[in-house]
Amino acid sequence: MSVCLLASLCCKKDAEGAFDTELKKLVEASVKEPGCVAYELYQYKDDPVNYVIKEEWNNEDSLSAHMETPHYKYFVHISPVLLDKPAKVKILTRLV
Template sequence: MSIGLLASMHCKKDAEGAFDTELKKLVETSKKETGCLACELYQYKDEPTKYVIEEEWIDEEALSRHMETAHYKYFVHISPALLVNPADVKILTRLI
């Protein structure tokens, strides 16, 4: 079965433009990785500073490789300056 990642993020009000740009770059680059089955970005309709990324990877090894990429590490490095709180990241196992 595949493995999922669900990340919720709340960016600072004055960082919306930069955060939106960097997050979209991360998602677009991640979609091109070997083992990425899906990588979707959502924004709360009623709270535009809140985002959710939903990812699906072929297996845990593919997700681990993703977390070692330069684009992922770059985003993790810059995101604390743009976020209200650290991202809430959950790793999920597909059941069906």
Template sequence: MSISLLSSIHCKKDAEGAFDTELKKLIETSLKEQGCIAYELYQYKDEPTKYVIEEEWADEDALSRHMETAHYKYFVHISPALLETPADVKILTRLI
């Protein structure tokens, strides 16, 4: 069974451009990884500083490998300077 992540993210108002650029780079690179099934980005319609990311990985090993990549570690390193609050990440297991 695949494993999914659902992340709620709130970036700082003055960091929107940088955050958007870095987030899109992360997603573009992550989509090329073996085991990445989906990596989708959503933005709140009425609150442009709030995002939701939905990821789906083939299995826990694929997710673990993703978390060891340079592009993921870089994003985790820079994100505290861009975020209003820490990301709220939930790991989900597909039931159906």
């Protein structure tokens, strides 16, 4: 079964443009990775500093490989400057 990851992120109010740009770069590179089933970015309609990333990977190995890519490591490196608080990440296993 595939593995899903849900990440909730809240950027600083003065960092919205830069955060949006960096998230879109991350998504663009991630969807091209082997093992990526889906990599979707959402923004709260009523609170534009809040985002959700929904990822789906073929398996845990694919997710682990993603976390070793240069684009993922770059985003993790720069995100503390842009985030209002640490991201909340949950890993889920598809049951059906």
